[in-house]
Amino acid sequence: MANTPQGRTAPASAHAPTGNTPTLDTVALHFEAVNACAMARWYAARHQHAAAARKSAQALTALRRLAAFERAEVAA
Template sequence: MANTIPKGHIAPASLPSTGKHSHPVDLVALHGEAVNACAMARWYAARHNHAAAARKSAQALSALRKLAAFERVEASHA
């Protein structure tokens, strides 16, 4: 498995594209992804499926990092 991320390593969130770039950021979709992943993590944790809860928590954090990165980009353009 040469393409796996080493355990314990957290990659920084990539900066989202804005306006004139080819991949615009859908903030509503990112927010929805974060909320849904948090809800699913809670659901899995309540059923003692901690591995799935951890995966969903990581997915939620990834979405939140992307939102934060977008916020930093927007603040630097203001």
Template sequence: MHHTTVASASARTPATLPTTGNTPTLDTVALHFEAVNACAMARWYAARHQHAAAARKSVQALTALRRLAAFERAEAAA
């Protein structure tokens, strides 16, 4: 029999957590992990010559890094 594991809820949560009101709270630790994980997966795909998948993961990593940079700019301005 094959045993499959189910990812925990925290592994599937987005980096932006809802809060009360209209302002979401950014989880910078989760966003940093998202960027690091996407970079690692892009390297893994590239090493296996799966360039389309590597490109998708690279875009995901860059998006996470841009969101972190935007958060830092907003914090500096406040």
């Protein structure tokens, strides 16, 4: 999997369309959000508030991307 500025993308599978469109890996995004929340809590418990804020922002970004994906799936 590549970690791109747009987020994580799934590797191409044998059954995927042959276009150049990257597939959103929702499992990786979910893991990223959970991991960032856990790390934010860990940093906050050690009074490293700047690092906790960065991880909280990372978690919120992942959750927003998951919500956008869900809205796109419902609209389709």
